[in-house]
Amino acid sequence: MKRRSFWWVGIVAIALALSVLLSNAWQLGWEAAPVNSFSIAQETPEAEAPAETALPIAGSYEDPQGNFQVGLLEGYITNSAAGSPLFQSGDGSLAYSVIRVPLNNETPLSEIGLVEIAQQTLGQGEGFQTRTFNTVPEGGLQIDWIGRLSQGSAPPKPVSGTILAKQQGLAVYLLVVAALDEAVDQVPAAISTLADTLIIL
Numbered sequence: 001m002k003r004r005s006f007w008w009v010g011i012v013a014i015a016l017a018l019s020v021l022l023s024n025a026w027q028l029g030w031e032a033a034p035v036n037s038f039s040i041a042q043e044t045p046e047a048e049a050p051a052e053t054a055l056p057i058a059g060s061y062e063d064p065q066g067n068f069q070v071g072l073l074e075g076y077i078t079n080s081a082a083g084s085p086l087f088q089s090g091d092g093s094l095a096y097s098v099i100r101v102p103l104n105n106e107t108p109l110s111e112i113g114l115v116e117i118a119q120q121t122l123g124q125g126e127g128f129q130t131r132t133f134n135t136v137p138e139g140g141l142q143i144d145w146i147g148r149l150s151q152g153s154a155p156p157k158p159v160s161g162t163i164l165a166k167q168q169g170l171a172v173y174l175l176v177v178a179a180l181d182e183a184v185d186q187v188p189a190a191i192s193t194l195a196d197t198l199i200i201l
Contacts, residue, residue: 055186055193061085063098063201068173070098071197073190093183096194099174106169114141114165117172122163127156130163140166142191149180160184162191168200 056074063069063085072078072087073096079086081097088095101121103109109117115130122128127148133141143163148156161178175198177191 053189054196055189057193057197060197061087063100066201067100067171068098068201069197069199070175071194073193089183092180094177094179094186094190096175096177096190098198099176101172101174103167103170103172109167109172111135111141114167114172115143118143118145118163118165118174121174122176136164136166136195138195140164142195157181161187164191164195164198166198166200173198173200 057071058074058076059072060069061072061078070085073089076087076089079088084097084099086095086097099121101117111133115133119128119130122145127146129146131144131146133143136142141164143165144160145163146158146160149159150156158181159178161176163177164175166173166175175191175194177187177194179187
């Protein structure tokens with residue numbers, strides 16, 4: 001169980017462009033791919049989605065630098081990877097993190113600009129592709145994505161999830177939820193619950 005949970009550490013490390021500094025156990029076969037190989041997601045019209053059942057929250061995590069707060073899902077293990085918080089379910093099948101991406105200026109990014117930030121930040125993950133995106137009433141974008149996880153000689157496993165991207169001032173905040181196949185049905189409830197708890201300070 002423990003070994004399987006390392007896949008998320010790899011994606012967080014790559015997202016922060018620090019994979020060259022990490023041990024082999026954190027990389028798990030993720031291969032760099034050029035950003036221009038990813039297709040820009042097609043925007044889907046904003047629509048009324050059915051309400052997701054909220055997941056239980058056990059408390060709140062505050063970034064040590066005082067940049068944000070986010071909820072702690074009940075039963076999740078708290079760790080860190082390359083300077084970002086890492087929250088994992090007990091069996092490692094679902095995980096989430098908040099990644100702060102600094103900007104050069106405070107000019108508001110377009111929707112495509114936010115998608116490109118997500119691609120550039122997470123785009124070294126093996127097979128990483130953004131899919132559709134939707135605007136969020138409170139501001140920002142919700143972006144669906146897919147990828148693959150290679151572990152040794154085993155066939156690659158599909159990985160998918162959702163990113164909530166929000167800009168505030170000189171930074172974009174990416175709330176990233178990722179799941180292996182057995183936990184994919186939990187992603188909508190996880191992103192809905194966590195989006196309500198994310199506070200940018």
